[in-house]
Amino acid sequence: MTRFRLWPQSLVGQIILLVAIALFVAQAINFSLLLRERNSLTLTAQTAPAVYRIVDALDNRGDRPMRDRPRARFSDTAPQLTGDARPEVERRALAMFADAGLRIYSIRVVEANEPAPLRRWERLRMRAGGDFAGDNRPRRLVMAVQYEPGKWVVTQSRSGGRPPRFGGWLIGQTLILYVIVLVPLLWVGRRLARPLGQLTRSAQQFAHTGSADPVEERGPGDVRDLTMAFNAMRSRIFAMLDEKDRMLGAIGHDLRTPLASLRVRTESVEDEGERARMSQTIDEMNRMLEDILSLARAGRSTETAQKVDLSALADAVVEDFVELGSPATMADSERAVASVRPQQIRRALRNLIENAIVYGERAHVSVVREDGAIRLAVADDGPGIAEDRMEEMMEPFTRLEGSRNRETGGAGLGLALVRAIMAEHGGALKLTNRAGGGLEASLVLPV
Amino acid sequence: MTERPHLLLVDDERSIREPLAQYLSRNGFRVTAVESAAEARIRLNANAIDLVVLDIMMPGEDGLSLCRHIRETSETPVILLTAKSEETDRIVGLEMGADDYVLKPFSPRELVARIKVIFRRVATGGQRVTAPDGATYAFADWLLKTQERVLVDREGVALPLSTAEYNLMLAFATRPNQVLSRDQLLDITQGREANAFDRAIDNQISRLRKKIEPDPKNPTLIKTVWGGGYTLSADVRKL
Numbered sequence: 001m002t003r004f005r006l007w008p009q010s011l012v013g014q015i016i017l018l019v020a021i022a023l024f025v026a027q028a029i030n031f032s033l034l035l036r037e038r039n040s041l042t043l044t045a046q047t048a049p050a051v052y053r054i055v056d057a058l059d060n061r062g063d064r065p066m067r068d069r070p071r072a073r074f075s076d077t078a079p080q081l082t083g084d085a086r087p088e089v090e091r092r093a094l095a096m097f098a099d100a101g102l103r104i105y106s107i108r109v110v111e112a113n114e115p116a117p118l119r120r121w122e123r124l125r126m127r128a129g130g131d132f133a134g135d136n137r138p139r140r141l142v143m144a145v146q147y148e149p150g151k152w153v154v155t156q157s158r159s160g161g162r163p164p165r166f167g168g169w170l171i172g173q174t175l176i177l178y179v180i181v182l183v184p185l186l187w188v189g190r191r192l193a194r195p196l197g198q199l200t201r202s203a204q205q206f207a208h209t210g211s212a213d214p215v216e217e218r219g220p221g222d223v224r225d226l227t228m229a230f231n232a233m234r235s236r237i238f239a240m241l242d243e244k245d246r247m248l249g250a251i252g253h254d255l256r257t258p259l260a261s262l263r264v265r266t267e268s269v270e271d272e273g274e275r276a277r278m279s280q281t282i283d284e285m286n287r288m289l290e291d292i293l294s295l296a297r298a299g300r301s302t303e304t305a306q307k308v309d310l311s312a313l314a315d316a317v318v319e320d321f322v323e324l325g326s327p328a329t330m331a332d333s334e335r336a337v338a339s340v341r342p343q344q345i346r347r348a349l350r351n352l353i354e355n356a357i358v359y360g361e362r363a364h365v366s367v368v369r370e371d372g373a374i375r376l377a378v379a380d381d382g383p384g385i386a387e388d389r390m391e392e393m394m395e396p397f398t399r400l401e402g403s404r405n406r407e408t409g410g411a412g413l414g415l416a417l418v419r420a421i422m423a424e425h426g427g428a429l430k431l432t433n434r435a436g437g438g439l440e441a442s443l444v445l446p447v
Numbered sequence: 448m449t450e451r452p453h454l455l456l457v458d459d460e461r462s463i464r465e466p467l468a469q470y471l472s473r474n475g476f477r478v479t480a481v482e483s484a485a486e487a488r489i490r491l492n493a494n495a496i497d498l499v500v501l502d503i504m505m506p507g508e509d510g511l512s513l514c515r516h517i518r519e520t521s522e523t524p525v526i527l528l529t530a531k532s533e534e535t536d537r538i539v540g541l542e543m544g545a546d547d548y549v550l551k552p553f554s555p556r557e558l559v560a561r562i563k564v565i566f567r568r569v570a571t572g573g574q575r576v577t578a579p580d581g582a583t584y585a586f587a588d589w590l591l592k593t594q595e596r597v598l599v600d601r602e603g604v605a606l607p608l609s610t611a612e613y614n615l616m617l618a619f620a621t622r623p624n625q626v627l628s629r630d631q632l633l634d635i636t637q638g639r640e641a642n643a644f645d646r647a648i649d650n651q652i653s654r655l656r657k658k659i660e661p662d663p664k665n666p667t668l669i670k671t672v673w674g675g676g677y678t679l680s681a682d683v684r685k686l
Binding site: 253256257258259260261262263264265267268279282283286306307308309312313315316317319320323337342343346 | 460462463466467469470504528551552553554555556595597602603604605606607608609610611612654658
């Protein structure tokens with residue numbers, strides 16, 4: 001996985017790395033082409049003088065007796081040549097002879113080991129104290145050509161110096177290119193990255209807190225457009241959320257008023273049993289309304305988080321149930337402090353305890369400190385929930401099979417609301433079947 | 448107050464106002480029902496009203512504004528009817544000087560019970576208990592925050608209280624260094640009479656002591672007064 005660690009994650013990093021790699025590859029291709037061209041030129045430059053001499057010698061051999069032309073010697077036997085064979089020069093010379101229209105039978109070229117005699121100006125330069133030694137000293141190139149069967153002409157020329165290295169030049173050129181290309185790229189990248197970073201932070205802030213600051217519009221045109229679009233979306237979302245809150249408030253008010261009216265009227269019903277059932281139904285409708293409103297408002301809580309002893313909180317919630325004669329108990333628990341919205345956690349815990357009492361006979365609450373988290377567990381003595389239905393149970397309007405017939409059914413929003421509250425706190429709602437039977441529902445809150 | 452207390456019922460919803468007025472009449476009150484704050488002001492000036500039952504959400508002048516007006520001009524107790532359950536609305540209502548509130552949909556019986564609690568308080572010359580108004584009380588190492596119903600310790604950690612514990616704590620915090628009998632505590636916290644076997648207060652006291660006393664076995668804050676009851680032995684500052 002090293003590859004992924006080296007590969008930058010940010011847009012700008014990736015662009016810069018890609019451009020750097022592309023530049024390097026382009027430079028390498030450029031360099032190899034240049035090198036080839038240069039080698040070919042060098043070869044031609046090495047081969048040409050000898051070839052010219054031989055051509056000259058052969059051209060002139062008709063009008064005069066076979067005598068040696070300057071630096072060209074004729075021979076009737078194959079000459080003994082010593083030195084390193086230069087097959088590439090042989091090939092080039094053959095091609096050049098062919099171009100000149102000369103037909104030759106064979107060719108041999110060697111590079112003599114001893115250096116070629118210095119030219120006059122080179123001698124002068126050496127005497128003047130310059131350095132003309134070492135590898136760059138040109139060597140003698142000996143070329144023997146069989147122009148007719150058994151007849152040879154031999155000539156000599158300077159092989160020319162080895163081409164000076166230009167690796168260093170390539171590195172220097174690449175570095176200059178890098179500076180020229182990458183510096184503006186970095187600048188553009190930062191111009192891109194900063195507004196993008198702000199956008200990301202703003203979006204994250206929205207996810208965490210449900211509100212977000214508008215992002216300053218800057219950077220290149222398309223990024224500015226993106227920012228503008230984001231800001232527009234942000235204000236639209238806020239407008240929608242505000243609208244939703246207003247609407248929920250209105251629905252809450254408008255539905256509660258007729259409910260309140262009904263509730264008051266039930267008191268004029270003579271039959272006491274009927275009256276009790278009516279008010280129970282109204283209470284239930286009100287509770288459902290309450291749950292729906294709470295769920296719809298989840299994530300937009302106005303309550304502020306504060307440090308709370310969750311053991312004391314659980315104890316207080318359980319005590320409220322005990323006061324009403326409900327079968328709830330609280331295990332002795334250590335002080336467990338976390339930063340939470342206490343009313344919301346009370347609500348969540350109350351929902352779990354109500355569920356435990358309705359579906360599981362009784363609720364046993366304990367608070368346990370775990371690694372980096374605090375767990376508020378509500379255990380019951382009921383039948384538990386099939387493992388494959390647990391996920392489903394947390395969805396809104398889902399209820400246990402058959403419970404829809406129960407008087408105490410509710411809307412099936414309890415666990416959905418608990419889950420929403422937990423999400424807002426960065427915690428989780430966990431359902432597990434207990435080994436000894438019964439369900440354990442836990443609120444896991446980060447410390 | 449004559450034999451039949453005179454209530455002023457202010458609610459713009461006829462579907463609530465009329466049956467509620469009937470119900471209250473049947474339960475021994477003289478009821479004047481009006482549908483707006485403006486009308487209510489006229490009645491308040493013209494009649495001797497003993498208590499106002501007031502809806503918060505009304506077109507025109509709303510209940511909160513009328514409540515403030517009543518508090519500024521008289522001692523007439525006010526019970527608010529509110530359709531909202533958001534904590535902030537309750538607090539605002541109580542800061543306006545309401546004596547109590549009920550959430551719609553409410554049980555008329557409960558409303559009558561609360562009206563009676565207030566009348567009993569008035570009759571016994573008890574001071575106005577403007578129930579929780581969002582204030583914070585400081586005593587010893589503790590802060591009692593009425594808005595959130597929590598005790599905050601020296602380290603700033605909140606200890607939530609159960610409803611009964613909270614009511615008891617508030618009763619003590621608003622009456623520091625007074626000896627409160629079990630009967631008084633029951634009356635203040637739950638508005639009911641104690642019966643001979645009632646140990647509820649003692650249980651709550653012991654729970655509270657566990658929470659706030661450095662050593663619950665030798666209480667220094669909530670002390671037992673022999674033959675009398677309990678007292679909060681601390682200076683309380685209202686913040």
